[in-house]
Amino acid sequence: MSATTVAAMLFGPGDLRLTQCELGALAPGMVRVRFGAGGICGSDLHYFRHARTGDFVVTSPLILGHEVAGQVVEVNGEAEGLKAGDHVAVNPSRWCGSCPRCREGRPNLCDNIYFMGSASKTPHMQGGFAHLFDATPAQCVKVPAGVSFAAAALAEPLAVGLHAVERAGDVKGAHVAIFGAGPIGLLTVLAARLAGAGEITVIDIAAAPLAFAKTLGAD
Structure with a gap:
């Protein structure tokens, strides 16, 4: 079924527009998701302000957003464990499945x-700040319906903290010492506490995030 979506699309530095885009019919082997909630990453802010993040330069209109969660509205083909109506947290990475690392x-x-x-590759891969967006089944991690979309959208940055503590x-x-009390650092506080850390010290130069770190259990 063909569909249109309203998306937050970046055209240049500071030029972010709500744009109606044509999605077309859902491709075979894909899942269509209705946006539920999203987090704004530091890279999204860099793209917005400068139309680039490091060496990744926006060369064509780009829908931002990669910390997203939503509800499956359509499935085209095999999608084990997924059906329309399911709530999902979306893994923003889409891998090839055939390179040495994937194997x-x-x-x-x-x-x-x-x-x-x-904008790491051209053509750019569009993001999830859109009323509707498409993903592979492997990108969609089912979450209980009782988990809010806002909480599910935190799965991507929380994974960074969990991985750091595991490493x-x-x-x-x-x-445990955590340098930086931004969102990733704060989520790492939670991950470290979950892993049984005895004492957690958070280091930052800004008072407000340090105060927030204390509310999350930093010593």
Whole structure:
């Protein structure tokens, strides 16, 4: 079924417009998701302000957004465990499945990875700040209907904190230092506490995020 969507599309530095886009029919093997909630990443702000993030330069209109969650409205083909009506957190990475890293079971390191709302490749992969957007079934992680879309949208940045703590090894009872009290640092506080850290110190130069870190359990 063909559809249109209203999306937050970037055309240049500071030039972000709500634009009506034609989605067309859902491609075979894809899932169509209705936006529920999204987080604004630092990279989204860089794109908005400068139309670039590091070496990734916006060269054509780009729908921003990669920390998103929503509800499945259409499935075209096989999508094991997914059906219309399901609530999902969306993994913004889309991997090829055939490169050496993918074959090793490490698709996060895919040689050909595409990332939602990113100008890392041309043509750019459009993001999720849209009323409707399409994803692969593998990108859609089903969440219980009782979990709010806002909470589910935090799954992507929370994964960064969980991964960091896992890479640190056994932190049970340890004194953990986290540099930076932005959203990733704050979510890492929660991940470290979940892993049993004994004491958590957060370092930042701004008072407001440090105060927020205390409310989340930093010592």
